[in-house]
Amino acid sequence: MATSAGSKTGFVRQTMEAARPAPITEVGLVGWMKKNLFSSVPNTVLTLVAIYIVWVTVPPLLEFSIFNAVWSGDNRAACTNAEQGGLQPEGWFGACWPYVGAYFKQFIYGRYPAAEYWRVNIVYFMFVAGLVPLLIPSLPYKRENALFMFLIFPVVTFILLTGGHIRLEGFLLPEAVMRPSFVKFLVDFGLLTALAVAIGYVIARGTESNPAPMIRNILFAMGGLLVIALLCAVNFGLRHVETDVWGGLLVTLVIAVTGIVASLPLGILLALGRRSQMPVIRLFSVIFIEFWRGIPLITVLFMSSVMLPLFLPEGVTFDKLLRALIGVALFSAAYMAEVVRGGIQALPKGQYEGAMALGLSYWQMMQMIILPQALKLVIPGIVNSFIALFKDTTLVLIIGLFDFLGQIQSSYSDSSWASPVQSLTGYFFAALVYWLFCFSMSRYSIFMERRLDTGHR
Amino acid sequence: MADLPLTGAPASARADDPRRSLVIAFAVLCVVAFYASAAICFYGSDLFGPIRAVGNIFTGLFSGRWGTAFNPMAWITVLFTLGIVMRTVSWFGFEGQQSYAGNFFNDSGLRNFFFEMLLLGVLGWLFWFIVGNAVNNLAAAGIASGFDFLRRPAGFGINFSPFINYQEVSSYGTVYFVGLGNTLLVAISGIILATMIGFMIGIARLSHNWVISRLAYVYVEVMRNIPLLLWIFVWYFSVLRLLPGKADPLDLGPFGLLNIAGFYAPLPIWGEGAAIIPIALLVGIVGAIFLGRWASARQMATGQQFPVFWASLGLIVGLPLIAYLAAGMPLTFEMPTPSRFGPRGGARVPPEFLGLLVALVTYTASYIAEIVRAGILAVNKGQTEASHALGLRQGQALRLVIVPQAMRVIIPPMTNQYLNLTKNSSLAVAIAYPELVSVFAGTVLNQTGQAVEILLMTMLTYLTLSILVSLFMNWFNAKMALVER
Numbered sequence: 056m057a058t059s060a061g062s063k064t065g066f067v068r069q070t071m072e073a074a075r076p077a078p079i080t081e082v083g084l085v086g087w088m089k090k091n092l093f094s095s096v097p098n099t100v101l102t103l104v105a106i107y108i109v110w111v112t113v114p115p116l117l118e119f120s121i122f123n124a125v126w127s128g129d130n131r132a133a134c135t136n137a138e139q140g141g142l143q144p145e146g147w148f149g150a151c152w153p154y155v156g157a158y159f160k161q162f163i164y165g166r167y168p169a170a171e172y173w174r175v176n177i178v179y180f181m182f183v184a185g186l187v188p189l190l191i192p193s194l195p196y197k198r199e200n201a202l203f204m205f206l207i208f209p210v211v212t213f214i215l216l217t218g219g220h221i222r223l224e225g226f227l228l229p230e231a232v233m234r235p236s237f238v239k240f241l242v243d244f245g246l247l248t249a250l251a252v253a254i255g256y257v258i259a260r261g262t263e264s265n266p267a268p269m270i271r272n273i274l275f276a277m278g279g280l281l282v283i284a285l286l287c288a289v290n291f292g293l294r295h296v297e298t299d300v301w302g303g304l305l306v307t308l309v310i311a312v313t314g315i316v317a318s319l320p321l322g323i324l325l326a327l328g329r330r331s332q333m334p335v336i337r338l339f340s341v342i343f344i345e346f347w348r349g350i351p352l353i354t355v356l357f358m359s360s361v362m363l364p365l366f367l368p369e370g371v372t373f374d375k376l377l378r379a380l381i382g383v384a385l386f387s388a389a390y391m392a393e394v395v396r397g398g399i400q401a402l403p404k405g406q407y408e409g410a411m412a413l414g415l416s417y418w419q420m421m422q423m424i425i426l427p428q429a430l431k432l433v434i435p436g437i438v439n440s441f442i443a444l445f446k447d448t449t450l451v452l453i454i455g456l457f458d459f460l461g462q463i464q465s466s467y468s469d470s471s472w473a474s475p476v477q478s479l480t481g482y483f484f485a486a487l488v489y490w491l492f493c494f495s496m497s498r499y500s501i502f503m504e505r506r507l508d509t510g511h512r
Numbered sequence: 513m514a515d516l517p518l519t520g521a522p523a524s525a526r527a528d529d530p531r532r533s534l535v536i537a538f539a540v541l542c543v544v545a546f547y548a549s550a551a552i553c554f555y556g557s558d559l560f561g562p563i564r565a566v567g568n569i570f571t572g573l574f575s576g577r578w579g580t581a582f583n584p585m586a587w588i589t590v591l592f593t594l595g596i597v598m599r600t601v602s603w604f605g606f607e608g609q610q611s612y613a614g615n616f617f618n619d620s621g622l623r624n625f626f627f628e629m630l631l632l633g634v635l636g637w638l639f640w641f642i643v644g645n646a647v648n649n650l651a652a653a654g655i656a657s658g659f660d661f662l663r664r665p666a667g668f669g670i671n672f673s674p675f676i677n678y679q680e681v682s683s684y685g686t687v688y689f690v691g692l693g694n695t696l697l698v699a700i701s702g703i704i705l706a707t708m709i710g711f712m713i714g715i716a717r718l719s720h721n722w723v724i725s726r727l728a729y730v731y732v733e734v735m736r737n738i739p740l741l742l743w744i745f746v747w748y749f750s751v752l753r754l755l756p757g758k759a760d761p762l763d764l765g766p767f768g769l770l771n772i773a774g775f776y777a778p779l780p781i782w783g784e785g786a787a788i789i790p791i792a793l794l795v796g797i798v799g800a801i802f803l804g805r806w807a808s809a810r811q812m813a814t815g816q817q818f819p820v821f822w823a824s825l826g827l828i829v830g831l832p833l834i835a836y837l838a839a840g841m842p843l844t845f846e847m848p849t850p851s852r853f854g855p856r857g858g859a860r861v862p863p864e865f866l867g868l869l870v871a872l873v874t875y876t877a878s879y880i881a882e883i884v885r886a887g888i889l890a891v892n893k894g895q896t897e898a899s900h901a902l903g904l905r906q907g908q909a910l911r912l913v914i915v916p917q918a919m920r921v922i923i924p925p926m927t928n929q930y931l932n933l934t935k936n937s938s939l940a941v942a943i944a945y946p947e948l949v950s951v952f953a954g955t956v957l958n959q960t961g962q963a964v965e966i967l968l969m970t971m972l973t974y975l976t977l978s979i980l981v982s983l984f985m986n987w988f989n990a991k992m993a994l995v996e997r
Contacts, residue, residue, distance in 0.1 A: 091722045098721055105723040335599055335628035339635070349978040350971045351935035357953055358971075361963040365649045366642040446739035453942055460742055479750045486738045486746070493737035 120483060123149030134474040141474070150480045154472040162462050162484075165302015171294060174215045175305055181208055182308070190499065192506060205316065210283055216301070216309075218293040223284060237288075244284075248277045298376040302457035304488075306376070310383055310458065311445045315391075317384035319437070322391025323430075327421065329396055340392070347389035352447050355382045360454045379451050387444050394436040398429035431507065438500035442493050460485055532604075535625060539600045542629050543593055550589065550640050562589050584643050592636035599628055646964060655961045662688070668955060670946045672862045684956050691948035692973065698869055698947060699934040699977075705873040706933060707926075710880025715910070717885045728881065735878035741939055743875055748867030748943045755863075758854040769848045769855045775866055776848035776858040783842030792835035793828065800824035864945035868937065876933045883925045887918035919992050927985035931978050938974075948973060 076082075080089055092102040125133050125143070134151035135141025155162075164175055185204045188194045213219070225239030227246055233239045255273045259266035301309070328340030347355070359382030363373060373381075402425060410420040430437075452461030463481045466472075547562050555561025565586035572583075603625050650657055662685035670678050675693040678686055716728040735743075753772065756762055761771035769776040800823075807818040836843060848858025891914050899909035941950040953970045957963055 091720060094720075101719075101721055102723050105721070105727050108727065109723075333624045333628050334602065335595065336631060339631065346975070349931075349975040351938040351949070351974060353938045353941060353949055354953060354967060354971050354974065357949075357957075358967050361957070362646075362967055365646045365963065368645050369649060369652065442737075449739040449741040450939070452741075453939075460739065460745075464745070478753075482742060482746045482750055485742055489739055489742060490734065490737045494733060497737065 119148065119479070120150050123147065124152055125149060126152050128153040131470075131472050131474050134472070134476055134480075139474065149476065150483060151472070151474060151476050152480070154466075154474075154477060154480060155484050157472065158463075158466045161466065162303045162459060163305070165305055165457055165462055166300040167296060167302070167305065168294070168300070171296060174293070174296075178212050178215055181211065182312075192503075209313075209316065210286060214287060214291065215293070216296065216305075217298070218291075218295040219287050220290045220293070220295065221287050223288050240284075244277075244281060248274070251277060298374050301376065303462040304459045306451070306456060306461075307445070307448045307459040309376075310380060310448045310451060311441065313380050314383040314387045314444050314448075315437070315441045317380075318387040318391040318440075321384070321388035322395050323426065325388060325392035326395035326399060329392065330399060344389045344392050347386050348393070352383075352386055352450050353453060355386045356450060356454045358382065375454075376456060379454065379456055383444070383448070383451075387440065390440050390443070391437070394433050394440055395429065397436060398431075398433035399425060401432055402428055434507065435500040435504040438496055438503065442496050442500075445492060445496070446489065459488065535600060535603055535622070538626065538629060539596050542596055542633050546592060546633060546636050546640075547589070549637060550585070553640065553644060562586070566590055585640060585647070588636060588639045588643060592632065592639075595632050595636075596629065599625065599632070650964075653961075657962065657965070659965055661960045661962055661965070664960075666956070666959075668959070670951060672865065672946055674859075684960070687956055688948075688952050688969065691946060691951040694865075694945065694951075695934075695937055695947040695949075698865065698872065698937045698940070698945070702869055702872045702876065702933050702937065703930050705869070706876040706880055706929075709873060709877040711884055713877060713881035714884025714888070717881060718888060732878045732881050735875055736882075740871065740875050740936055741942060743871040744868060744939055744943060747871045748864065752863045752867050759850070759852050761850050761855055763850075768858055769850060771855065772863065773854055773860075774863045775861040776855045777861060778845035778847050779857065779859040781844050781846055783844065785839045786842040788835045788839050789832050789843060792831040796828040796831035799827045799831070803827065862945070864940065864943050867943060868940045868945050872933055872936060876929055876936075879929050879932075880926065883922055883929065884918070887920075887922035888914055890921045891917045916992075920989075923985060923989045923992060927982060927989075930981055930985070934977055934981065935974060 077086070080086060093099045128134065128151075132141045133153055134143065136143040136145050136147050138145065160169070160172075164172055167175060185200065185208055189197065189200045189204055194200075223237055223240040224235035225233070225243045227243035228239065233242065251273050252270055255269045256266050259269040325340050325344055328336045329344065331337050331340070356379060359378045360375065363378050363381065367373070406424055406428065407420065410424040415423065448458050449460045451458050452464060457465060463485050466481065467478055548559070550562045551559045555565075562585075565583055566589050568583060569586050569590065603621060647657075663683050665681045666684050666687050667680055669680055670687070670690055672694065673690045674697065676686060676690050678690050713728045713731060716724050717732065719725045719728070755770060755772045758771055758773055761769040761776070764770055766778070768778055803818075803823055804820050807820045807823075811817055846857045848855040895913055895917065896909060899913040904912065937947060938949040940947045941954055944950055948970060953966055957966045960966070
């Protein structure tokens with residue numbers, strides 16, 4: 056018994072066998088592919104279908120844009136085949152990059168006079184130089200930077216792009232009292248300042264607070280306005296450039312940036328109005344927001360280009376670009392209001408109660424406690440609405456402004472580059488530029504979202 | 513100051529409230545100032561002008577003279593006065609916190625009242641300003657006002673009107689309905705297709721299959737980072753232009769023909785007695801709904817399952833098929849046939865519709881995909897694990913456990929996307945697909961010049977559509993919402 060048992064267990068391993076390496080089909084690239092791509096029959100089919108989709112889309116796209124593309128040439132001959140009067144072989148199909156090169160300046164500056172390109176370049180440079188440090192959270196001087204972007208940059212841009220030297224002829228008193236002149240402007244401005252000071256004084260006395268700081272603030276604001284107005288009126292010797300000749304990326308950026316900058320304060324006011332306890336103001340905000348959100352942007356642009364001139368007194372005309380800007384600003388203000396409201400509602404109630412317990416007034420509470428936190432929370436939302444607005448600026452081409460896409464679209468009418476691949480090349484280029492802008496902005500928005508998302512873990 | 517109440521007095525004590533006269537005086541002042549400025553600015557200093565205009569509303573309404581009844585300035589006057597009166601009355605019912613310490617700015621009720629009157633006054637005056645200028649400018653330009661133009665013949669052709677028999681002699685009012693029909697057509701088909709594709713891509717984005725999820729990711733990022741208008745141009749001006757010419761269309765077999773001039777679908781010809789087929793279809797759909805209810809009730813009661821999907825499919829497809837056969841096959845399809853001058857017969861769908869639909873669907877699908885992905889990710893992972901532990905397969909777990917819970921997160925933003933798609937369909941004006949904005953706010957506006965009426969009608973239409981979609985989705989959302997105890 057013992058022997059048989061002993062013979063049965065004749066071999067007993069005394070030491071552990073070293074672990075063998077995993078089979079080659081389970082590790083490395085092969086193992087990963089087996090696990091992720093070919094784990095079952097349906098999965099394999101899906102993988103093959105996906106690879107087929109990539110196969111039919113990517114190579115033709117690369118061929119069109121790079122391998123078959125023409126990179127140099129002077130006119131349409133470079134991008135047409137012999138039958139169409141060009142140099143390319145029969146059946147050639149590729150992008151015509153020299154056409155984009157020839158029109159590149161138009162795509163960036165529109166029909167802005169070539170001798171004045173430096174003005175646009177300075178604006179582009181200031182925009183990048185002011186925006187990039189503002190977007191990087193770790194850099195200091197955010198306050199000064201924001202002041203530059205929201206105050207100095209718009210004024211300088213206005214003067215540079217239009218040439219400044221606007222004529223100030225007054226705005227308040229009827230013509231019967233005083234003839235339009237620069238003196239009348241000063242008189243009018245003085246009257247307006249006096250009116251504002253008087254209202255401020257009454258309110259300050261009414262609330263039994265010290266009128267001095269209130270009046271000082273009003274005088275400060277009106278003085279700032281006066282300086283801006285005078286700056287715009289100074290003749291810097293810049294040639295006047297009509298907005299009709301603006302175009303390309305310039306118009307796209309002007310509309311998008313003005314839209315977002317103007318819509319931010321309006322949107323904040325509307326968001327506060329919607330959360331207000333005053334029924335009339337709340338009702339007004341709700342109607343305003345829901346009206347603009349309920350109609351398509353294109354009808355807004357139609358309205359601003361067709362109806363706005365009707366709403367103004369006879370003789371007062373607005374520039375076409377300015378009309379579009381007004382429409383876009385009101386439209387995006389409604390969307391901005393909803394973004395800001397999201398931030399305001401996300402704050403816990405304790406913040407309001409704490410602020411009120413400290414004895415802060417409504418505006419003090421909003422200015423010092425609520426809005427700084429709420430606006431920080433909605434930075435990703437603001438960037439997202441900027442992306443939406445940036446894409447929506449393309450719509451202005453329908454009312455006859457030449458934004459980036461409109462400029463590309465209008466270049467097709469030039470017969471010197473007419474070819475069957477012209478429109479595809481143009482759209483490919485436009486898509487590339489829009490994609491680069493929007494994709495990088497959406498990455499930034501995700502980055503900020505991650506950075507701000509500190510409260511939950 | 514000590515004798516003044518520090519907290520809100522009961523409404524009965526308001527009679528001797530010293531603020532009462534202040535509020536009434538201020539409201540009266542607002543109304544008088546509004547009337548006076550309106551009279552001076554727009555009625556040539558005729559102080560009774562606004563009052564007469566208001567009176568004309570009633571005489572106009574009773575005598576049927578709509579022109580005088582719809583004087584917008586008079587309506588603004590009425591609404592403004594009504595607003596002030598209502599707000600004043602509501603102030604008297606205000607029972608909130610009031611700390612009256614000697615001056616009225618410290619009383620939150622009074623202060624709010626003051627600011628609201630100010631807003632009403634500014635708004636009322638702004639509207640007067642706008643309407644008055646518009647009336648003057650229109651009169652100076654010799655443009656008629658009112659809605660009489662809707663009855664005049666349009667005199668231009670529309671190349672796509674599937675619902676309404678439109679001729680050049682049809683009225684501008686008909687043009688409106690043709691445009692509305694085309695807007696609804698592209699919006700509804702777009703919503704259905706975009707939802708289907710969006711769900712597919714959203715789920716593909718979460719797939720464990722690396723190639724599939726990357727492909728879905730690339731699709732989403734490419735689609736939504738390029739403006740919709742550019743997509744419409746690409747599809748319409750570039751891709752659809754690559755289609756074969758009129759004489760040699762692409763043959764899609766039973767689906768019809770496709771060429772540069774559009775898509776030629778088989779045209780159904782309804783023979784005698786064919787009406788029974790849609791009736792059978794309707795019966796099938798209603799039957800399927802009841803079958804679903806019965807099956808779920810039975811499963812709740814006994815735990816037995818019933819193959820609802822296959823039975824419903826059988827009802828919805830089978831019943832019309834049986835009706836079709838029983839009625840002696842009255843429905844035939846007229847297939848388009850190619851010819852030298854383009855296909856003949858069939859139902860033509862213009863390339864504008866195709867380009868717009870494809871662009872709208874592919875663009876919106878990328879947004880819907882992200883919403884679906886976020887919704888599914890919002891469902892706790894434990895739900896997936898629990899359903900796998902119960903022995904459900906991946907597809908069953910998605911269908912029975914994950915998606916129903918994800919729907920609660922998905923529906924509200926999805927509503928926004930549906931509204932966006934509907935509003936974005938107005939971009940068709942760039943490629944001249946005859947929808948509402950293109951044909952009504954575009955062509956009709958150019959012909960008649962009545963910008964105010966036409967844009968107002970267009971905007972109100974979109975607002976109504978938005979409200980209808982929101983109401984429906986709110987109802988659907990309430991139906992899907994978690995029922996908590």
